[in-house]
Amino acid sequence: MAEGHGSAIGGENLLFLTDEQLRKGIEAMFFAYRGFTADPDRILEAHGYGRAHHRALHFINRTDGTTVNNLLSILGVTKQSLNRVLRTLIEDGLVESRVGRTDRRERNLFLTEAGEALERELSEAQRERMRAAYRAAGPQAVAGFRQVLEAMMDDEIRRQYYSLRDRRA
Amino acid sequence: MAEGHGSAIGGENLLFLTDEQLRKGIEAMFFAYRGFTADPDRILEAHGYGRAHHRALHFINRTDGTTVNNLLSILGVTKQSLNRVLRTLIEDGLVESRVGRTDRRERNLFLTEAGEALERELSEAQRERMRAAYRAAGPQAVAGFRQVLEAMMDDEIRRQYYSLRDRRA
DNA sequence: CTTGGAATGTCAACAACGCTGACATAAAAT
DNA sequence: ATTTTATGTCAGCGTTGTTGACATTCCAAG
Numbered sequence: 057m058a059e060g061h062g063s064a065i066g067g068e069n070l071l072f073l074t075d076e077q078l079r080k081g082i083e084a085m086f087f088a089y090r091g092f093t094a095d096p097d098r099i100l101e102a103h104g105y106g107r108a109h110h111r112a113l114h115f116i117n118r119t120d121g122t123t124v125n126n127l128l129s130i131l132g133v134t135k136q137s138l139n140r141v142l143r144t145l146i147e148d149g150l151v152e153s154r155v156g157r158t159d160r161r162e163r164n165l166f167l168t169e170a171g172e173a174l175e176r177e178l179s180e181a182q183r184e185r186m187r188a189a190y191r192a193a194g195p196q197a198v199a200g201f202r203q204v205l206e207a208m209m210d211d212e213i214r215r216q217y218y219s220l221r222d223r224r225a
Numbered sequence: 226m227a228e229g230h231g232s233a234i235g236g237e238n239l240l241f242l243t244d245e246q247l248r249k250g251i252e253a254m255f256f257a258y259r260g261f262t263a264d265p266d267r268i269l270e271a272h273g274y275g276r277a278h279h280r281a282l283h284f285i286n287r288t289d290g291t292t293v294n295n296l297l298s299i300l301g302v303t304k305q306s307l308n309r310v311l312r313t314l315i316e317d318g319l320v321e322s323r324v325g326r327t328d329r330r331e332r333n334l335f336l337t338e339a340g341e342a343l344e345r346e347l348s349e350a351q352r353e354r355m356r357a358a359y360r361a362a363g364p365q366a367v368a369g370f371r372q373v374l375e376a377m378m379d380d381e382i383r384r385q386y387y388s389l390r391d392r393r394a
Numbered sequence: 395c396t397t398g399g400a401a402t403g404t405c406a407a408c409a410a411c412g413c414t415g416a417c418a419t420a421a422a423a424t
Numbered sequence: 425a426t427t428t429t430a431t432g433t434c435a436g437c438g439t440t441g442t443t444g445a446c447a448t449t450c451c452a453a454g
Binding site for chain 2: 190
């Protein structure tokens with residue numbers, strides 16, 4: 057073994073755990089998230105909405121008929137914050153709020169056709185970027201990407217993520 | 226070939242490009258970013274700062290002596306936004322602003338000892354989560370994670386990310 | 395039936411952090 | 425000497441998060 061060029065710390069298997077590698081991962085996460093939101097942000101701005109509207113549209117589309125409370129726990133914001141966003145979406149005719157059938161205190165949320173159209177526009181832009189990244193990196197990298205992201209979530213969030221995973225094709 | 230259980234669309238190699246897989250990746254990114262920022266957010270709140278302060282501390286620490294303009298382009302915000310954050314950090318004695326030597330219009334930014342201490346506290350919390358995620362996922366997953374993230378960045382941002390990569394141990 | 399609690403909505407106020415626009419200053423560049 | 429560049433500052437605005445207080449509706453338990 058000649059000079060050290062990476063074999064320090066604890067064997068090459070642990071090289072990916074050096075502070076330097078971790079910092080690179082942190083910066084990659086920061087910069088990538090900017091890209092991740094860039095395309096939807098442009099579309100939203102043209103419609104006079106913000107990211108919060110996107111999130112609401114996404115998860116209402118995702119779990120059709122969800123209650124306000126369920127949406128709150130997924131989004132991790134207060135009801136007042138969500139309410140403000142939801143109200144504009146309802147006023148603008150993108151979301152419909154129906155009184156619950158079994159419990160009439162609850163409201164079930166649905167996208168209207170206009171809401172579905174905007175959701176599709178937003179998610180297609182975001183999917184297109186994700187698709188390009190996936191294609192560039194390849195299937196094995198994608199599997200690793202998902203593994204690391206899932207390990208990075210808070211426990212409770214991860215449970216919500218899993219319980220959300222395989223609904224509705 | 227019996228019944229279809231995944232072999233549709235375009236061969237299993239392309240299964241990771243289905244809209245369903247892409248949507249899962251999008252949601253993973255959303256939820257993981259929450260975890261990514263959760264620990265620093267708690268620390269920042271205790272000190273009366275926000276995420277913007279964290280970012281400024283991180284990149285000043287990263288590229289010691291950087292100019293305000295350079296920091297602006299890395300962070301992707303306006304000088305007015307950055308200035309507000311920078312002013313409080315300077316007032317609180319976490320950041321020092323020195324007049325440039327070659328060009329005295331420029332200001333070179335440095336962390337004070339107190340600034341370095343807070344930066345270390347923040348980044349150690351964030352690294353700890355990243356370390357746990359990396360350890361859980363393994364080196365191969367980490368490589369894939371980084372590949373996908375890099376592919377997801379805007380071109381210009383990716384250049385900045387690369388040019389930032391290997392400075393200073 | 396009355397009371398308590400859960401789910402929701404609304405109003406007010408506030409903070410963080412983006413943005414634009416306008417203007418001042420200092421120094422470099424022409 | 426004039427223009428441009430880099431920076432700072434002030435004022436104002438928008439989105440989206442926060443708390444706190446209070447009204448309404450309705451289920452459920454006493």
